[in-house]
Structures are given as C-alpha cells and as structure tokens.
Amino acid sequence: MTNKVCVLGAGSTTYGKLNESIIELALNASREAIISAGITPKDIGAGYISNVFGAADKQVHIAPVIMSNLGIPYVPGLTIESACGSGSVMLREAFANVYAGFYDCVLAVGVEKITHTGTAQSTTLFSYCSDFFYEGGNGASFPGLFASIARAYLSTYKATEEDLAYVAVKNHENGMLNPKAHVKRRITVDEVLRSPVVASPLKLYDCCPFSDGASALILCNEKFAKSSGRPYVEIIGSGRGASPAAIQGREDITTIPSTVNAAKQAYKMAGVTPKDIDFAEVHDCFTIAEVIDTEDLGFFEKGKAASLTREGETKLTGRIPINPSGGLKAKGHPIGATGIGQVVEVFEQFTGKAGQRTVKDAEIALTHNFGATGASAAVHIFKKVN
Numbered sequence: 001m002t003n004k005v006c007v008l009g010a011g012s013t014t015y016g017k018l019n020e021s022i023i024e025l026a027l028n029a030s031r032e033a034i035i036s037a038g039i040t041p042k043d044i045g046a047g048y049i050s051n052v053f054g055a056a057d058k059q060v061h062i063a064p065v066i067m068s069n070l071g072i073p074y075v076p077g078l079t080i081e082s083a084c085g086s087g088s089v090m091l092r093e094a095f096a097n098v099y100a101g102f103y104d105c106v107l108a109v110g111v112e113k114i115t116h117t118g119t120a121q122s123t124t125l126f127s128y129c130s131d132f133f134y135e136g137g138n139g140a141s142f143p144g145l146f147a148s149i150a151r152a153y154l155s156t157y158k159a160t161e162e163d164l165a166y167v168a169v170k171n172h173e174n175g176m177l178n179p180k181a182h183v184k185r186r187i188t189v190d191e192v193l194r195s196p197v198v199a200s201p202l203k204l205y206d207c208c209p210f211s212d213g214a215s216a217l218i219l220c221n222e223k224f225a226k227s228s229g230r231p232y233v234e235i236i237g238s239g240r241g242a243s244p245a246a247i248q249g250r251e252d253i254t255t256i257p258s259t260v261n262a263a264k265q266a267y268k269m270a271g272v273t274p275k276d277i278d279f280a281e282v283h284d285c286f287t288i289a290e291v292i293d294t295e296d297l298g299f300f301e302k303g304k305a306a307s308l309t310r311e312g313e314t315k316l317t318g319r320i321p322i323n324p325s326g327g328l329k330a331k332g333h334p335i336g337a338t339g340i341g342q343v344v345e346v347f348e349q350f351t352g353k354a355g356q357r358t359v360k361d362a363e364i365a366l367t368h369n370f371g372a373t374g375a376s377a378a379v380h381i382f383k384k385v386n
C-alpha cells in the first residue's frame with residue numbers, strides 16, 4: 001500500500017549574499033516550515049537535507065548537525081548532493097519514504113552558503129559539478145557550457161539573443177513581487193543586450209547570480225495532513241531522469257534528456273498532461289535553460305519557446321506562467337536550496353500567501369530542477385487541496 005504525500009508546511013530565508021552560517025540558514029528555514037505546519041520537531045520521523053558546498057562553510061555531514069540543533073538528535077538525517085539539482089533529487093527521496101510508509105512526517109531542507117568565497121572561487125567550485133575531466137578541468141565553467149548550448153539552439157532554431165532577453169526581463173519583473181528574491185531590479189530588453197558579456201552569447205542578465213539561502217518543507221501522509229486541520233498541498237507526480245554527464249556525450253544539446261524522462265514519469269504518475277499545468281517553476285540558471293526546459297516539459301513545441309516567451313505566454317498573466325517566484329534568475333540560486341525553494345513557491349501560491357504574484361485560478365503546478373547541464377533532474381507535480 002502506498003500513501004498520498006502532502007506538503008503541510010514551508011519556510012525560506014531570503015536568498016542573496018547573507019551573513020548567517022550554513023547551519024543558521026538551514027535552521028531558520030526549518031523552523032519557519034515547522035511553525036507553518038503547526039507541528040513540533042518531535043513529530044518529525046526523518047530529515048532530508050540537500051547541500052553541495054558545506055565544506056566552503058566548514059561543515060559537511062550537515063544532516064546530524066541540523067537535527068541536533070532542532071532538538072531531535074536521535075532522528076536520522078540524510079544529506080543528498082546532486083549539484084544544482086540537489087533540492088529536487090532530495091525531495092524525491094523524502095517523497096518516496098513517506099509514499100512507501102516508512103515515515104508519517106519528514107523535514108526536507110535545502111541550504112547553500114557560497115558567496116563569501118567570491119565569484120572566481122565560486123565559479124571554480126561550481127565547475128567541480130561538471131564532468132571535470134572533460135569540462136571544468138579544461139576551463140569550461142557553467143556560463144561557458146550554457147553558452148555552447150545557447151549557440152547550438154540559436155543556430156538551429158529561429159531564435160535570437162533578443163528573444164532570450166525576454167526571459168530575463170520577465171523573471172526580474174516577477175522577482176520584484178517576491179520579498180525574498182535576491183535580485184530586485186526591473187530591467188529592459190535593451191539593458192539585457194547591453195549588459196557585459198559573460199560567455200558569448202550570454203550576458204550578465206542572462207545569468208543567475210551566486211546566492212546563499214535555505215528553504216524547507218514539511219512532508220507528511222494524507223492522514224497526518226488532514227488531522228492537522230491546516231491547509232496543505234498534495235504531491236501527485238514525481239519523476240527522475242539522467243543524461244550523459246558531459247555535454248559532448250549527447251546527441252543533441254538543444255534538449256535535456258533527464259528533463260524529458262523525469263517529466264514523462266511525473267505526468268504519468270499524476271495522470272495529467274502539460275496542458276493541465278497552470279504554472280511551473282523551472283530551472284532557469286541561464287535564460288537559454290528556461291527556453292529549453294519549457295520545450296522539454298511539453299509546454300511548447302521544439303524551437304518555439306523563445307518567440308512565445310517574447311509574445312508574453314510565460315508572463316504571470318500569460319497562458320502558462322513560468323517562474324512566478326522570479327526563478328533562479330531573479331529569486332536567486334543557492335544551489336542546495338533551489339529545488340526545495342521552488343516547492344515553497346507552489347505552497348505559497350496554493351495557500352494564499354503569494355500576494356501580488358498569485359497565479360489566478362491555479363490548481364495544478366509543476367517544479368523542475370536539474371544538476372549541472374542536466375546530468376540529473378527531477379520533476380514534481382502538485383495539486384491544490386481546497
């Protein structure tokens with residue numbers, strides 16, 4: 001027998017350049033999620049923690065430290081690393097354990113603390129998440145790798161650098177409505193095009209920033225959620241996928257196989273199609289990534305996402321709003337936290353806490369988050385419970 005899995009509580013720090021330690025960030029988000037769920041730490045059967053660069057803040061084996069500081073040192077915790085996709089891959093494990101009935105209620109917290117190392121060192125550390133022998137070790141940082149993907153896309157399809165700029169403008173606009181977003185700056189297409197080149201054709205405003213931050217969820221089975229008497233959201237679909245680690249191993253770099261496969265599984269489990277999704281939080285580490293994601297997830301036909309984004313289909317009021325939170329681009333990208341932060345956005349949207357960025361009449365939402373250039377990915381689908 002399997003259980004329905006619900007999100008009963010959610011919490012998040014602001015994302016940005018933050019002064020707190022990695023442990024303080026994780027605890028702040030966890031405590032907010034615990035309060036939001038109306039539970040106490042004693043209700044938690046297990047802890048799932050996603051993090052990549054704990055060593056940069058002098059703490060690895062982070063799970064037991066978090067559990068001990070929450071006052072539940074005998075509750076098992078597990079740290080999961082899957083590069084920028086750590087949060088969603090960890091969510092999948094937390095989900096699976098409640099689904100299988102091992103625990104009634106678990107904590108899922110993602111955290112990252114990196115900005116104190118500076119841009120050059122962060123870029124080097126992040127390159128260890130690529131296939132370092134072929135990529136990072138030869139100087140191909142993530143902006144460089146996604147620049148190659150962007151070049152391939154722009155030369156294969158009818159799309160321009162100006163089209164990509166519309167992704168950034170839209171996500172910065174949404175980020176303005178998110179009090180916890182890292183980058184709060186309204187930008188124009190012209191400013192994106194004139195911003196400094198990072199790795200051609202990608203410019204400053206095509207890139208997500210390096211961010212610190214933490215996000216947390218309380219997951220539980222349906223019986224637990226119902227007996228709480230509080231609002232909750234149901235997870236109706238979950239899928240995971242993989243791709244060759246280095247992009248040179250892929251037949252076509254204008255699509256990400258891990259996304260396609262994870263999405264297929266999640267849609268099948270949820271019994272829905274891309275047309276049923278009312279909004280999505282997707283992995284827009286660079287503007288080109290959002291374009292490719294929205295095609296791989298089935299929202300747009302191959303080669304059409306850039307021009308349809310330009311026409312406004314992915315705006316908050318568009319046909320399929322993408323990244324109402326501001327996305328990685330503006331909300332920020334603390335890599336261990338990102339996949340969990342996306343679900344915090346879904347929880348806030350479905351429980352009346354999203355304020356001005358609320359997507360009207362939304363009932364079904366999707367989150368998508370990948371590691372590196374998509375070597376690993378997970379997709380989850382959520383239903384509003386009235």
Ligand SMILES: CC(C)(COP(=O)(O)OP(=O)(O)OC[C@H]1O[C@@H](n2cnc3c(N)ncnc32)[C@H](O)[C@@H]1OP(=O)(O)O)[C@@H](O)C(=O)NCCC(=O)NCCS
Nearest residue numbers: 084119123126142143183198204205207208209210285372
């Ligand atoms: C784009 C990038 C090179 C900019 O680094 P930088 O030039 O050192 O930027 P700084 O931190 O010095 O910030 C300079 C200014 O630009 C802003 N900024 C930095 N990165 C930004 C971004 N990605 N988007 C918007 N604004 C950004 C800062 O807020 C700052 O503004 P201010 O001067 O008004 O305070 C860096 O953010 C980057 O490499 N991002 C990609 C991270 C990545 O690869 N993640 C993994 C994805 S798979």
